[in-house]
Amino acid sequence: NAGVTQTPKFRVLKTGQSMTLLCAQDMNHEYMYWYRQDPGMGLRLIHYSVGEGTTAKGEVPDGYNVSRLKKQNFLLGLESAAPSQTSVYFCASSYPGGQGYDTQYFGPGTRLTVL
Amino acid sequence: GDSVTQMEGPVTLSEEAFLTINCTYTATGYPSLFWYVQYPGEGLQLLLKATKADDKGSNKGFEATYRKETTSFHLEKGSVQVSDSAVYFCALSDQGGSYIPTFGRGTSLIVHP
Numbered sequence: 591n592a593g594v595t596q597t598p599k600f601r602v603l604k605t606g607q608s609m610t611l612l613c614a615q616d617m618n619h620e621y622m623y624w625y626r627q628d629p630g631m632g633l634r635l636i637h638y639s640v641g642e643g644t645t646a647k648g649e650v651p652d653g654y655n656v657s658r659l660k661k662q663n664f665l666l667g668l669e670s671a672a673p674s675q676t677s678v679y680f681c682a683s684s685y686p687g688g689q690g691y692d693t694q695y696f697g698p699g700t701r702l703t704v705l
Numbered sequence: 706g707d708s709v710t711q712m713e714g715p716v717t718l719s720e721e722a723f724l725t726i727n728c729t730y731t732a733t734g735y736p737s738l739f740w741y742v743q744y745p746g747e748g749l750q751l752l753l754k755a756t757k758a759d760d761k762g763s764n765k766g767f768e769a770t771y772r773k774e775t776t777s778f779h780l781e782k783g784s785v786q787v788s789d790s791a792v793y794f795c796a797l798s799d800q801g802g803s804y805i806p807t808f809g810r811g812t813s814l815i816v817h818p
Contacts, residue, residue, distance in 0.1 A: 594748075623805075632810035633749075633794070640803075648805075680748055692737065692798045694806060696748035 592616055596681050596697035603671045603704045611666040611700050613681030621684045622664040623648075623694070624656060626677040633680070639664055640686065671704045678702075707732045711795045711809035718785055718816050726780040726812045728769075728795035736797040738762075738771055738778040743792040743811070752780075752793070790816045 597612045613622065624636040635648030639658040653675060655667045664683075668675060681697040711728045718724060730736065737756045741749040753762030758773035767782045778795060795809040 630810070633808045635805070638805060682749075692806070693739065693751050693754065694741070694749070694796075696741075696750065698748050 594681055594683055594695050594697035596679075596700050598700060599698065600701045601703070603668075603702065605672060605704060607671050608667070608669050609671065609702075610668075611679055611681075611702075613664045613666070613683075613697060614662055615664075615681075615683040615695070616662060617683060617695065618661070619683035619695070620661075620686055621692075622658065623682045623684075624654070624664065624666045625680045625682065626650065627680060627699075628677050636666065636679075671702075673704045676702060676704045707736070707797060707799060707807045709795050709797055709807050709809035711793075711812050713810075714792075714813035716812060716814050718814070720787055720816055720818055721784045722816075724780070724782040724785045724789075724814065726793055726795075726814070728778045728780065728809060730776050730778065730795075730797050730807075732776075732797055732799060734799050736799050738769070739796040739798070739806070740767070740769055740778070740780050741794040741796060741808075743794065745791070749794060785814070785816045787816045787818055790814055 594615045623638040625633045634650045637656040642661040645656045657665045679700045682694040684692045708731045739754045740752040742752045743749045753764040755762040755771040761770045769780045792811045794811045798806045
């Protein structure tokens with residue numbers, strides 16, 4: 591049981607390049623999320639998905655696109671990278687439901703630098 | 706909308722000192738409350754949680770009590786260790802709504818030997 595995994599762990603891009611971050615979970619969770627973490631800003635939600643084939647915008651969606659073609663995978667795309675997208679990106683997954691069932695399980699993160 | 710406010714850091718303590726990290730929240734319903742911990746270079750992981758008023762969550766010597774009357778969920782530990790050095794995030798999840806969580810900005814804890 592690997593939990594939540596993220597690929598790649600590190601990446602350096604030049605301005606204008608594109609890339610896709612892959613998140614995979616093996617816990618059969620319905621909900622998946624992409625966050626970015628910047629110094630002094632805490633975690634900010636980029637996009638999320640409440641089930642296979644669905645996606646929704648979070649707090650900071652501009653410049654990113656996502657897809658959830660399979661329940662276990664959630665992809666985050668940067669079509670034209672900008673230096674402002676330099677950050678650490680975290681994927682998370684959870685069950686929907688109260689009583690603490692909606693505990694979030696996080697991946698180890700991807701450190702992205704855009705030059 | 707929902708919001709979480711936690712004390713700014715860094716909090717710097719000596720080993721075996723008492724720890725309190727304050728967290729207050731605003732929510733329209735009856736949220737679940739969480740503390741997550743992030744060790745250097747890692748993702749967040751659940752530390753403890755509470756799902757209704759007066760519940761106490763506890764784990765690894767840390768405790769937090771769900772106080773509905775003061776809308777608070779303060780994290781405490783009686784005797785911190787160097788290995789507790791990390792960033793701590795308070796969070797809530799609306800049980801009657803979307804279950805999309807709201808996180809505080811995080812509080813860095815540094816424990817010196």
